[in-house]
Amino acid sequence: MVREWDPRTASSAEIASLLDTLNAVLAADLPQDPPWRESSLREYLAEVMPGERRIAWIAQGEPAADGTPGAVLGQVHVLLLGNIGVLEVLVHPSVRRNGLGRDLVLRAARRVYQEGFESIGVEVVGDTPAVAFYESLGFSREYVETRSVLDLSSVDWAELAEMSTGVGAGYRIQFHPGGPPDELIEAYARAKAETQDLEDGELRPSSYDPQRLRDSLDCLHRRGMQPYIVLALHQQTGAVAGLTEVVVPAQHPTRADQYDTIVVQDHQGNGIDRAMKARMLLELRSAEPQLTEVQTWNAQANESMLKVNAELGYRTDRDWCEYSIDVAELVHRLDATR
Numbered sequence: 261m262v263r264e265w266d267p268r269t270a271s272s273a274e275i276a277s278l279l280d281t282l283n284a285v286l287a288a289d290l291p292q293d294p295p296w297r298e299s300s301l302r303e304y305l306a307e308v309m310p311g312e313r314r315i316a317w318i319a320q321g322e323p324a325a326d327g328t329p330g331a332v333l334g335q336v337h338v339l340l341l342g343n344i345g346v347l348e349v350l351v352h353p354s355v356r357r358n359g360l361g362r363d364l365v366l367r368a369a370r371r372v373y374q375e376g377f378e379s380i381g382v383e384v385v386g387d388t389p390a391v392a393f394y395e396s397l398g399f400s401r402e403y404v405e406t407r408s409v410l411d412l413s414s415v416d417w418a419e420l421a422e423m424s425t426g427v428g429a430g431y432r433i434q435f436h437p438g439g440p441p442d443e444l445i446e447a448y449a450r451a452k453a454e455t456q457d458l459e460d461g462e463l464r465p466s467s468y469d470p471q472r473l474r475d476s477l478d479c480l481h482r483r484g485m486q487p488y489i490v491l492a493l494h495q496q497t498g499a500v501a502g503l504t505e506v507v508v509p510a511q512h513p514t515r516a517d518q519y520d521t522i523v524v525q526d527h528q529g530n531g532i533d534r535a536m537k538a539r540m541l542l543e544l545r546s547a548e549p550q551l552t553e554v555q556t557w558n559a560q561a562n563e564s565m566l567k568v569n570a571e572l573g574y575r576t577d578r579d580w581c582e583y584s585i586d587v588a589e590l591v592h593r594l595d596a597t598r
């Protein structure tokens with residue numbers, strides 16, 4: 261049975277059952293990834309940025325003879341933002357290839373269409389069944405990034421300490437757990453806005469104006485995700501010359517996610533990228549002692565960043581692709597194959 265589902269009012273048993281399915285999916289498709297925990301999972305699913313909406317459905321197995329509700333065997337949610345719906349679908353490995361994935365996509369696609377949105381986008385992990393699944397539904401590949409993972413046990417901390425100080429004269433590297441301080445929010449947002457062009461194709465929303473940046477930090481906190489920021493301050497002008505962002509999610513606190521890393525064009529060539537990332541790892545070592553890995557995503561074209569990541573010890577993991585499709589076309593295609 262598939263039904264619309266609101267994580268804010270869902271029972272604890274449903275949240276726990278969804279977590280079991282998510283971890284079964286990870287074990288089948290991404291066995292090297294750490295399993296998720298229940299901490300803040302409800303908030304992770306429920307909280308959104310102002311102006312955005314997430315709508316979800318679950319597929320539940322049959323109830324037991326004593327009335328105990330069936331397990332959550334599948335889930336779809338769609339995040340409505342701008343003119344796009346960003347989709348996520350999960351089907352428990354034990355019930356795959358029975359049409360449930362397609363059925364869940366149809367539910368979400370119909371709603372996205374009714375709400376007047378134009379297209380649907382989805383992140384698809386390379387070398388998993390999701391690639392053939394979305395291609396069979398007519399989605400096309402728009403953008404590819406490579407995920408890399410750094411195993412912190414392989415890091416040479418003394419070398420890293422050296423790297424963290426190797427920045428050109430006139431710059432100060434600063435660490436800010438929780439987000440940039442209020443007096444730097446404007447300069448921080450400006451640095452992000454200047455490099456906006458480089459981030460075309462991202463489904464992950466970035467924050468280019470001060471209010472959106474504040475909202476985005478607030479949203480991360482509400483979702484149980486702790487942001488850490490290292491920035492390079494150009495002392496002469498007070499400009500933020502570079503920044504790097506890492507988030508430690510309560511749901512998988514041993515593996516952190518690297519978000520944006522930016523060096524503003526005028527300040528490139530001063531060792532800022534390397535120094536900021538090295539400083540970040542040093543700070544995380546004491547701020548988040550349970551952390552064992554950091555994962556990052558880069559476009560293949562971004563050679564300088566890939567080089568720095570390789571120096572830091574990141575190993576290439578797998579492709580991470582963005583697919584999209586016109587909503588009307590998807591609904592039509594799915595209705596026709598029912």
Ligand SMILES: CC(C)(COP(=O)(O)OP(=O)(O)OC[C@H]1O[C@@H](n2cnc3c(N)ncnc32)[C@H](O)[C@@H]1OP(=O)(O)O)[C@@H](O)C(=O)NCCC(=O)NCCS
Pocket residue numbers: 285286289290348349350351352355356357358359360361362363385388389390391392393394396
């Ligand atoms: C992708 C996924 C949702 C598919 O669910 P599903 O219920 O098995 O999909 P369906 O049965 O509706 O499949 C529809 C079509 O997709 C294609 N397809 C799905 N899985 C496939 C596979 N493993 N190999 C080849 N084609 C596949 C087929 O064309 C299939 O039609 P068919 O079975 O009639 O041949 C499921 O594998 C899943 O949950 N994957 C994890 C997704 C994810 O987000 N992971 C992130 C963390 S890893």
